[in-house]
């Protein structure tokens with residue numbers, strides 16, 4: 099249980115769902131964690147549960163200035179940054195015809211700019227401290243066309259592209275950048291769907307069930323830890339076979 103011993107991590111959108119599961123797993127594996135989110139109530143409660151190993155910072159990933167605050171508070175609390183998980187994301191089910199510029203902007207700002215600002219913000223710190231690991235959360239919606247998810251899928255394709263380019267750019271600074279592509283995961287993000295729709299999509303998964311957030315956290319721990327020290331620009335699908 100020491101796969102992240104002495105590592106310091108920032109996990110965005112960690113007040114709920116996959117980010118919260120990652121924060122718990124990271125602490126179990128010996129890391130110190132900065133939990134960031136717009137959701138202050140749940141974010142603070144999780145940090146309290148995790149004790150001295152975690153702090154909460156209120157944060158909007160789409161606001162570049164607030165990233166500076168996250169970096170400063172991480173350095174002040176724990177003295178470095180070894181890992182960034184760009185997990186925060188938003189998801190709206192809309193087809194091309196139903197999508198307007200505001201919806202495109204929203205997905206671009208949170209899912210794309212959020213990850214970009216994060217990588218920019220931690221890069222100089224990681225570079226100065228002999229490297230680090232960045233894990234960006236995309237989606238299997240970014241592996242092929244996804245009906246009714248026009249803006250979301252487009253934004254998650256961009257996360258894949260940014261990850262591969264960043265892996266090339268940051269290798270010289272010993273910073274690894276990888277992507278996890280979750281399938282259908284049982285978090286508040288999917289909870290808005292009608293039960294009949296959830297049942298229908300479960301049947302599309304070869305494993306016939308939704309994934310648990312902890313099953314994504316396991317993949318993120320691997321990519322954040324030194325076990326993946328020769329892995330960069332890689333993509334791990336965690337989807338019960340849905341993308342096979």
Ligand SMILES: NC(=O)c1ccc[n+]([C@@H]2O[C@H](COP(=O)([O-])OP(=O)(O)OC[C@H]3O[C@@H](n4cnc5c(N)ncnc54)[C@H](O)[C@@H]3O)[C@@H](O)[C@H]2O)c1
Pocket residue numbers: 110111112113114115116117134135136137157158159160184185186187188189208235236237238279280281282283284285286287288
């Ligand atoms: N649940 C799924 O089926 C699924 C599938 C594929 C990919 N994903 C991706 O996994 C990631 C985690 O999603 P989840 O399933 O845990 O959903 P979730 O809704 O439980 O968690 C997302 C978190 O991001 C936070 N957030 C939203 N906008 C933010 C902002 N501007 N700044 C900071 N925090 C913000 C939310 O408050 C929330 O706590 C997302 O990037 C999502 O797109 C989810």
